[in-house]
Amino acid sequence: MITRRNFLVRWMSAFLLLIGQMLFRPFSKAWADTDPFVGTDFVGKTRAGEHESFYINYWKPMRRIKPERWKLEVTGLCKNPGAFRIEDIKSFPVKTRSSRMKCVECWSARAKWQGFSIAELEKKVQPLPEAIGVVFHCADAYIEYLSRESLLKPETLLVHSMDGKPLTDEHGFPLRIIIPFKYGYKNPKAILKMEYVSNFQAGTWSKIGPYSMDGTILPGTDHPLDFGKQPRRIPGGEIVDY
Numbered sequence: 001m002i003t004r005r006n007f008l009v010r011w012m013s014a015f016l017l018l019i020g021q022m023l024f025r026p027f028s029k030a031w032a033d034t035d036p037f038v039g040t041d042f043v044g045k046t047r048a049g050e051h052e053s054f055y056i057n058y059w060k061p062m063r064r065i066k067p068e069r070w071k072l073e074v075t076g077l078c079k080n081p082g083a084f085r086i087e088d089i090k091s092f093p094v095k096t097r098s099s100r101m102k103c104v105e106c107w108s109a110r111a112k113w114q115g116f117s118i119a120e121l122e123k124k125v126q127p128l129p130e131a132i133g134v135v136f137h138c139a140d141a142y143i144e145y146l147s148r149e150s151l152l153k154p155e156t157l158l159v160h161s162m163d164g165k166p167l168t169d170e171h172g173f174p175l176r177i178i179i180p181f182k183y184g185y186k187n188p189k190a191i192l193k194m195e196y197v198s199n200f201q202a203g204t205w206s207k208i209g210p211y212s213m214d215g216t217i218l219p220g221t222d223h224p225l226d227f228g229k230q231p232r233r234i235p236g237g238e239i240v241d242y
């Protein structure tokens, strides 16, 4: 039985561990190189540890998702709303695509993603004609909106594996979107709920930063982590040249 005291003690120790690691990181090189969330029940934004060739963004540190408890809820404007467990999402026909994730904060990195197309999910949930978009609700309370038009493009996938392995907690276990012609912030991770809606909505990142609500990659300069951050000109849209 989980007593109230037990519960409090567990939360307090997790909290103290986090604070401790944050305080002591600057004083020790060894600590500075280590992902502060390794070995904890939490996952969050980091550039440390093995994450130098593919950075990790999370709006807020969050508890790791337990696979047996997770389900993808699909709600809102659809004829047949439902919930999907990990076995269910694995049963959709698998599509594989290599694409580059481009963060609006300069860096980018390429990976091979595996998942399924949103059209397959829509065959089951049957969105109503007035559903023009989807609001994604994530485990770190991050919210992002994507139009159905952009979700139904062939390069957009709901993804459960990365470079041949199931997504790690860091990269959005168990399910994320990959939409390579939009900046990273339009690629929500650790998705809990998809809500079909009839109006355009602003996502978390476009509310807190000076970034467009649409998020299409603009012409500019990229600093790819897998090419030593050497600057490269990009023409806008999906990065296909490297």
Ligand SMILES: Nc1nc2c(c(=O)[nH]1)N[C@H]1C(S)=C(S)[C@@H](COP(=O)(O)O)O[C@H]1N2
Binding pocket: 054, 055, 056, 057, 058, 059, 060, 101, 102, 103, 104, 138, 139, 140, 142, 170, 171, 172, 183, 184, 185, 186, 187, 188, 189, 190, 205
């Ligand atoms: N749930 C959630 N998804 C998110 C974010 C976030 O903060 N929370 N950040 C986005 C941003 S800004 C980027 S650049 C990509 C980075 O993906 P990665 O962490 O797998 O490298 O995740 C996106 N998806």
Ligand SMILES: [Mo]
Binding pocket: 057, 102, 103, 104, 105, 183, 184, 185
């Ligand atoms: Mo980003």
